[in-house]
Amino acid sequence: xxxxxxxxxxxxxxxxxxxxxxxxxxSRKITNYDEAYRVALVASELMENACRYSTIGxxxxxxxxxxxxxxxxxxxxxxxxEENIKEFEKIFHxxxxxxxGEAYKEMMLRVINRNDETISQLGLARIRYExxxxxxxEIESDLEPLLxxxxxxxxxxxxxxxxxxxxxxxxxxIGEAHGI
Numbered sequence: 001x002x003x004x005x006x007x008x009x010x011x012x013x014x015x016x017x018x019x020x021x022x023x024x025x026x027s028r029k030i031t032n033y034d035e036a037y038r039v040a041l042v043a044s045e046l047m048e049n050a051c052r053y054s055t056i057g058x059x060x061x062x063x064x065x066x067x068x069x070x071x072x073x074x075x076x077x078x079x080x081x082e083e084n085i086k087e088f089e090k091i092f093h094x095x096x097x098x099x100x101g102e103a104y105k106e107m108m109l110r111v112i113n114r115n116d117e118t119i120s121q122l123g124l125a126r127i128r129y130e131x132x133x134x135x136x137x138e139i140e141s142d143l144e145p146l147l148x149x150x151x152x153x154x155x156x157x158x159x160x161x162x163x164x165x166x167x168x169x170x171x172x173x174i175g176e177a178h179g180i
Contacts, residue, residue: 001065001066001067002029002030002063002064002065002072003062003063003064003065004022004025004061004062004063004064005060005061005062005063006018006060006061006062007058007059007060008047008058008059008060008061009058009059010051010054010058010059011051012051014047015044015047015048015051018043018044018047018061019040019043019044019047020040022036022039022040022043022063023036023037023039023040024036026039026040026072029172030065030072030169030171030172031169031170031171031172032170032172035169035170038130038131038132038167038169039063039072039131039167039169041126041127041130041131042074042127042131042133042165042167043061043063043074043076045123045124045126045127045131046061046074046076046123046127046163046165047059047061047076048123049076049078049123049124049163050076050077050078050163051078053078053080053084053088053161054078054079054080055079055080055081055158056079056158058078059076059077059078060075060076060077060078061074061075061076062074062075062076065169065171069171070168070169070170070171071166071167071168071169072166072167072169073164073165073166074163074164074165074166075162075163075164076162076163076165077140077160077161077162078160078161079158079159079160079161080158080159080160080161081157081158082157082158082159084161085139085159085161088137088161091107091121091124092124092135092137094106094107094110094125095107095124095125095128095135096128096135100125100128100129100132101129103125103128103129104122104125104126104128104129104130106125107121107122107125108122108125124163127165131165131167132167132168133165133166133167134165134166134167135163135164135165136163136164136165137161137162137163137164138162138164139159139160139161139162140159140160140161140162
């Protein structure tokens with residue numbers, strides 16, 4: 001069994017630190033390095049989205065693996081504006097329609113055919129395709145700041161977005177894990 005919960009601010013340097021921490025701890029305790037890297041890729045993409053679309057109050061990431069389970073689950077929470085959620089829902093629908101490969105290809109074509117230089121929005125498609133991960137989301141009603149000392153949340157304009165990801169991993173065999 002493995003459970004990790006971290007809270008972080010909108011500091012992009014934190015993403016690199018947390019990604020490297022995830023690779024280190026998972027490759028030592030849970031799975032091999034390649035699998036840990038794939039898990040960290042998904043975590044990194046989700047954390048980048050949380051930083052990019054958060055308004056206030058920080059973000060949190062949770063990783064969990066149950067006893068004798070061959071998958072790991074993520075939950076990334078961030079506080080964002082209503083209009084960001086509406087845009088997220090449109091992209092999410094594209095990404096979860098059809099096969100992961102087709103959704104990734106469709107998102108790539110959207111980027112290529114766009115005339116502006118806005119954000120690519122490829123991250124969620126990449127998670128599903130390259131990370132071989134299931135993704136879902138929910139909008140939470142508990143609007144407490146995710147970091148202590150953050151300002152209060154305006155419940156009329158903001159929501160907590162929780163993106164969930166579940167991916168299979170190859171667990172280490174008994175006696176294979178190394179101590180930290």
